Amino acid sequence: MSFPEYPKSLKKIIEALSQEESYKSVCHRHHPDQPMPSVKVILEIVDLVREIIFPGYFGSSRTRPGSVKYYIGVNIESLYEKLRQQIFAGLCFGCTDSDKFELGDAKAKATQIAVEFISQLPRLRFLMSTDIEAAFLSDPAAQSQAEVIFCYPATRAITNYRVAHTLLELNVPLIPRIISEMAHSETGIDIHPRAKIGSSFTIDHGTGVVIGATSVIGNNVKIYQGVTLGAKSFPLDNEGNPIKGIPRHPIVEDNVIIYAQATILGRITIGANSVIGGNVWITSDVAPNSKVVQEKYRFSGFLGGDGI
Incomplete structure (x- = not known):
């Protein structure tokens, strides 16, 4: 069976799409010898x-007491090679003047930067261990810390955040945001890598959580699903464009609990030590x-005219 000749109408579409x-x-625009970051390899880096x-x-x-050093050494070597290549690609992507x-x-x-990031892994492990312990101690449904590590979506999202935040502090362009959006896509938890989050942080359930870029979260904070730490309307410059880089998200001090669907907006x-109930709207x-x-409402009578 033969197909008809290439339609002339498609040639016109190609011409239209090729107009600058x-x-x-x-x-x-790609410049010679400048690679693009690879989402596939970045995922491999996060997994490592x-x-x-x-x-x-x-x-x-499989790890055994006598093989942990070898196991970690092999993974560090692989991480170093992949990471420096992707950081180089990120630096290329962030280049604004190829000349x-x-x-x-x-x-x-x-x-x-790759070496500096790897030097931060002991600190990242310590922070993650506090997050795991906080999740285990605060969740009666958790049977073990192993369950929290292996199963909880918050563990995956917070791990991605801590990796991304560390790379961002090392001035790596683009890649931190890719890493945070991987977790967002997988878990429904959206943590901007620029946010600052202390130790013993936990998110229960997690779906729908949003933590904005300039949010600051202290130690031992727990939030539930659907919580938003967001911004109010953005101030505009003289040309009507949003002013970027100004603090516009909340500061949450130590030992705070924020229950489901709470919306907290603005700087x-x-x-510290406060409890924010579910479904509240806070702007001060x-x-x-x-x-x-929330205020308590008292209902009287039926909601429907037919008594349903």
């Missing part, structure tokens, strides 16, 4: 970090040791 005016705002932080839970190798961009300098910088402070400061809940 139609693609210049959505096209990334997860294997290193939680030995024996992830990956295909002033030196490939050799970028490769050296990528190598340095306000939720004081909350003093330490406070308890914020």
Whole structure:
């Protein structure tokens, strides 16, 4: 069976799509010898970090007391190679002036950042261990810390966040956001890598949680599903564009619990040791040791005219 000749109408569409005016705002121009970041390899990097932080839970190798050093060493070597290549690609992507961009300098910088990131892994493991313990102690349904590590979506989302945040603090462009959005897609938990989050952080259930870029969260904070730490309307510059980089998300101090579907907006402070009830809307400061809940409503009569 033969197909008809290539339709002339498709040639016209190709011409339309090839007009610079139609693609210049959505096209990334590649420069010679400058690779693009690979989402596939970045996923492999996050999985390697997860294997290193939680030995024996992830990956295909079995750990034994005498083999942990070898197991971690092999993973660190693989992580180093993949990470420096992707950081280099991220630096290339973030280049705004190809004439002033030196490939050799970028490769050296990528190598340095990869080493600096790997040097942070003991700290990341400590932080994650506090997060795991907090989740286990605060959830009666958790049978063990192993269950929290292996099964809980919050563990995956917080791990991705801590990896992404560390890379962002090392001035790696683009890749931190890719890592955080991987967790967002998989778990429904949206944590911007620029947010600052202390130790012993836990998210119960988690679906629908949003933590904005300039949020600051203290130690021993627990939030439930559907919580939003967001911004109010953005201030605009003289040309009507949103002003970027200003603090616009909440500060949540130590030992705070925020229950499901609470919405907290703007650069306000939720004081230490406070409890925020479910389904509340907060746009002003909350003093330490406070308890914020909905008003109690009393209903009388039937909701429907037919008594249903």
